[in-house]
Amino acid sequence: MAKVAFLGLGVMGYPMARHLQAKGHEVTVYNRTHAKAERWVSENGGRTARTPREAAQGQEIVFACVGNDDDLRQVTLGPDGAFHGMGAGSIFVDHTTASAEVARELYAAAREKGFGCIDAPVSGGQAGAENGVLTVMCGGDADVYAKAEPAIMSFARASRLMGPAGAGQLTKMINQICIAGIVQGLSEGIHFGKKAGLDIEAVLDVISKGAAGSWQMENRGKTMNQGKFDFGFAVDWMRKDLSIVLGEARKNGASLPVTALVDQFYADVQKMGGNRWDTSSLIARLEK
Template sequence: MAKVAFLGLGVMGAPMARHLAAKGHEVTVYNRTAEKAQAWVAAHGGRSAATPAEAAAGQEIVFACVGNDDDLRQVALGPDGAFPAMRAGAVFVDHTTASADVARELAAASSERGFDFVDAPVSGGQAGAENGVLTVMCGGDPEIYARVEPVIMAFARSCRLMGPAGSGQLTKMVNQICIAGLVQGLAEGIHFGKRAGLDIEAVLDVIAKGAAGSWQMENRGRTMNQNRFDFGFAVDWMRKDLAIVLAEARHNKALLPVTALVDQFYAEVQTLGGGRWDTSSLIARLEK
């Protein structure tokens, strides 16, 4: 069992930290809102810390799952950040969906300080975090990855090293590109089926068993048909992720016309008041 810290107890971080505690790891938690960290400790044990530095001191692994690049830099390098407090040989594992640039930046900064870094964004959403079945995409040194993988598996169904620092974030970008296109295609298919007078439940039952089948169809098709979006991965978060994707594409010259278009469709959903709706709400702009 490992001595670990977990920085960030949002809808993903809180259940991920819970799974670590349930598997017997010694967990110290930090959250920007201290009351949330104290409530987590009351429910799951361990201890809370007032700052990232206090949480990170003496730990073997420091996990983070925060909002964006700036939040990540703040908990790692800011005043009372984790990096100055981490001991030699420790590992900082970042589960934030962030840019590949910040992953490389923090990998270099950790190396200068004598400890290691793994970027490890996740897929599976809040349900995957709650149920401990996330997919984790990692970037870093193979020997360091081998040390942290058994601990990550406390909340994961699948975990894989994708290459050097930044490769986890790049893989997560591929994931979000694919999701954007799939959800838009599903939205248009359901919308078309409704206009054609078909029984959408029956349509989904049939085509889910063929080449059109996908996780999105199995888990979001029926709720899209019912115009239910008050759950899941929020449109605001998806637009944050797609902004990272499109910035990286400008850098590496990848052509992403569909992704750019779907990002604008999500902007339309935001104007409908759907910033906190699930990403499947793309269908709402077709049926408004």
């Protein structure tokens, strides 16, 4: 068991920190809105800190899950950032979905200060965080990852080191590329079936057992058919992720025509007022 801090108690971080505490780790939490950190402690135990720097002091592992690159730099490198409180030999594990660029930047800063850094974005959404079954994609040094992995597995079903710093974020980008294409294809299939007058639930039940089957079909197909889009991972967040993906593609020369197109389809959903709808709401723009 380790002394750990968790920075960021959003829809993902709140339950992830809870799993760490439940597994016996000694947890200190920080959140920009301090009242939320106090509520977490009232429900789970542990203690709060007023700044990331204070939260990080004396900890073996500092976890973070915040909004974007700028938020991440603020809680790590800012005046009261965690990197100013972490000691030599400690480890920073970042679960934010962010750019590979910021992952490498933080890795270099951590090495200069004498501690380890792992970029570790997650997949599985709010339900995966709540149930402790996230998939974690990591980048960094093998020896540092080996020390952090047992604590990461407090809220994960699977975790793997994918390569050097930034490799975790690059793997998460592939994850989002694949999701975007699958959800658009599923949206078009359900839309087509409705226009053809078929029983969509029966169709999904049959084709989910064959080559068309996917996690999205199993978990979102019926609700997409019903027009229900309130499952946690919002369109706004997906557009943020796809912006990172497309920015990286411009750097490495990858051609992502479908991803770019689906990103614009999500922009259409935002114009419909669906900013906080689940990503499966792509079907809504076909049926408006």
